[in-house]
Amino acid sequence: MKYYNCLTKSILYRNNSKQLRFQSTLNHDSIPSNTISSDNANHAKAFEEKWNNAKPYEEIPTIKLLKFLRGFLPGGKYSKLDGVQMVMDVKDECGNISKIPGLFGRDDAVMSHNPDDFEILFRNEGIWPVRPGSDGLAYHRSVHRADFFKGVEGILATKGEKWGSFRSMVNPVLLQPKNVRLYLNKLSQVNKEFVTRIKDIRDPHTLEVPKTFETEINRWALESISIVALNKKFGLLTKNHEDPEVAQLFAWLTDFFTYSVDVEFKPPIWKFVKTRSFKRLMAALDGITDLTSKYVNEAIEGLEEERRNGVPEKPESEQSVLEKLAKKDKKVAAVMAMDMLMAGVDTTTSSITAWLLCLALNPEKQSILREEVLKVLPHKDSEFDEAAFKNMPYLRASLKEALRVYPLFIGTARLIANDVVLSGYRIPKGTQVSIVYESLFSDDAHYRRAKEYLPERWLRSTEAVTEAGECPQDLRSSNPFIYFPFGFGARSCVGRRIAELEMEVAVARLIRNFYIEFNHPTDKPFKSLFLRVPNIPLTFKFIDVQK
Numbered sequence: 069m070k071y072y073n074c075l076t077k078s079i080l081y082r083n084n085s086k087q088l089r090f091q092s093t094l095n096h097d098s099i100p101s102n103t104i105s106s107d108n109a110n111h112a113k114a115f116e117e118k119w120n121n122a123k124p125y126e127e128i129p130t131i132k133l134l135k136f137l138r139g140f141l142p143g144g145k146y147s148k149l150d151g152v153q154m155v156m157d158v159k160d161e162c163g164n165i166s167k168i169p170g171l172f173g174r175d176d177a178v179m180s181h182n183p184d185d186f187e188i189l190f191r192n193e194g195i196w197p198v199r200p201g202s203d204g205l206a207y208h209r210s211v212h213r214a215d216f217f218k219g220v221e222g223i224l225a226t227k228g229e230k231w232g233s234f235r236s237m238v239n240p241v242l243l244q245p246k247n248v249r250l251y252l253n254k255l256s257q258v259n260k261e262f263v264t265r266i267k268d269i270r271d272p273h274t275l276e277v278p279k280t281f282e283t284e285i286n287r288w289a290l291e292s293i294s295i296v297a298l299n300k301k302f303g304l305l306t307k308n309h310e311d312p313e314v315a316q317l318f319a320w321l322t323d324f325f326t327y328s329v330d331v332e333f334k335p336p337i338w339k340f341v342k343t344r345s346f347k348r349l350m351a352a353l354d355g356i357t358d359l360t361s362k363y364v365n366e367a368i369e370g371l372e373e374e375r376r377n378g379v380p381e382k383p384e385s386e387q388s389v390l391e392k393l394a395k396k397d398k399k400v401a402a403v404m405a406m407d408m409l410m411a412g413v414d415t416t417t418s419s420i421t422a423w424l425l426c427l428a429l430n431p432e433k434q435s436i437l438r439e440e441v442l443k444v445l446p447h448k449d450s451e452f453d454e455a456a457f458k459n460m461p462y463l464r465a466s467l468k469e470a471l472r473v474y475p476l477f478i479g480t481a482r483l484i485a486n487d488v489v490l491s492g493y494r495i496p497k498g499t500q501v502s503i504v505y506e507s508l509f510s511d512d513a514h515y516r517r518a519k520e521y522l523p524e525r526w527l528r529s530t531e532a533v534t535e536a537g538e539c540p541q542d543l544r545s546s547n548p549f550i551y552f553p554f555g556f557g558a559r560s561c562v563g564r565r566i567a568e569l570e571m572e573v574a575v576a577r578l579i580r581n582f583y584i585e586f587n588h589p590t591d592k593p594f595k596s597l598f599l600r601v602p603n604i605p606l607t608f609k610f611i612d613v614q615k
């Protein structure tokens with residue numbers, strides 16, 4: 069009986085997600101035009117009614133301008149809060165939808181915690197969606213270092229058609245699973261080195277790694293992304309782990325995320341007076357630009373020298389993202405490689421930390437994962453077979469669940485491209501709307517047993533997966549518009565496939581080699597800068613798996 073219940077729910081769930089995909093790629097050309105016009109007319113009428121019945125924009129609960137401003141002064145209530153705490157404080161005061169007053173020339177921003185609004189926002193993000201919140205980076209690239217970035221400001225900082233042409237060039241290289249899997253073996257090599265490094269640095273008695281393990285994960289992350297972006301090995305997990313240039317790069321990346329919070333979320337005084345945070349942000353971005361462009365130039369020169377020396381072009385499977393894109397446009401290739409180095413270190417560091425913590429704190433789930441890994445990696449140093457690697461549902465599910473338990477970002481934002489009604493209020497076209505999903509992830513109203521780490525939620529199984537007879541569908545949210553850790557739509561994370569592959573290859577190798585434990589307090593394991601970063605010493609215990 070349980071089997072049939074699960075089967076039916078599974079079919080319903082799949083239909084639901086198919087519908088979601090269909091709607092998002094809806095091609096009106098394939099629908100008879102008379103259907104479109106009558107559908108459009110009905111839709112317009114229904115919307116007009118909804119709009120007329122909605123409450124005016126001005127009535128959205130808000131915090132009075134002066135009170136809000138005072139909150140940021142020394143001793144004010146926001147002055148000591150991090151980004152997430154501030155967002156939650158506003159939610160406590162105003163409810164599920166609120167309006168953050170615009171200050172110093174910045175527009176008001178609407179913030180919604182209501183999942184019914186999320187779908188409406190994404191359906192109305194327009195052809196070239198704009199995600200606000202990168203003003204500092206955009207200023208750096210279009211004004212401060214216009215000399216360098218002129219005309220090619222990169223994905224993170226560009227808007228409109230220019231962003232569209234950039235993205236359409238990099239999507240086929242970065243997002244196609246076929247292209248990404250080409251890096252499987254190279255990444256596997258990095259992770260064998262990671263295993264050796266862990267054995268070298270762990271305490272021989274306690275088997276715990278030092279408090280500085282976060283830096284080792286940073287090194288793993290940069291080593292992994294530079295293999296993909298530049299086809300370059302820094303050797304950070306072997307002989308070059310103390311590379312001073314790379315240590316400086318990590319410091320600049322930390323500054324980038326730290327000072328971005330002040331520049332993007334606090335009153336933008338920097339638009340009038342260059343504040344200390346603004347100057348430090350520009351300095352960090354200057355450093356990142358100069359160093360990553362040095363790496364990119366070295367990689368391009370290396371390629372050109374090979375050509376000059378008559379070395380035949382490498383097969384697709386050997387080429388880096390830089391090499392593939394350079395064939396289309398050299399400058400785009402260089403800026404994209406820089407974006408990847410900027411966006412691909414702290415993101416994967418925090419996410420793999422989250423995953424390792426979840427597995428360490430849930431040894432029974434770790435054992436299930438190890439069983440699956442043993443089939444694909446029968447020996448500790450076995451290589452990944454692509455077909456077998458594709459068939460690792462528990463690995464994939466356990467990553468998805470880790471990103472639910474400890475999400476990297478608390479939400480995302482868009483400039484809305486049409487008039488819409490959100491949570492019963494009229495929101496005019498052009499308004500900045502942030503959606504915050506993080507508190508929904510840990511809410512039992514949306515996820516049964518929300519506080520528990522249950523990778524089973526994300527399995528496709530048609531059988532009951534828990535002792536209580538629950539199927540995966542019971543454990544997932546019935547609203548498909550709640551869970552999107554990599555964002556949604558055309559402006560979603562371009563590095564998603566790479567990030568997933570890097571982390572999956574790493575965790576499979578680590579779990580094959582070690583039983584992982586964490587025997588220290590984990591009350592607040594992450595703090596919020598621009599993104600979540602580890603907040604505790606990552607003293608994992610790595611015990612060798614014997615066979």
Ligand code: HEM
Nearest residue numbers: 408411412415419476480554555556559560561562563567
């Ligand atoms: C687990 C790791 C990662 C997570 C959870 C993550 C998540 C995200 C999210 C939520 C967004 C915003 C999406 C939206 O607004 O709809 C984003 C954008 C982006 N991510 Fe990632 N990311 C990760 C790793 C990476 C990596 C490794 C790269 C480098 C290749 C990368 C490059 C980017 C870029 C360039 C954008 C901007 C895309 C655009 O605006 O068109 N990310 N990411």
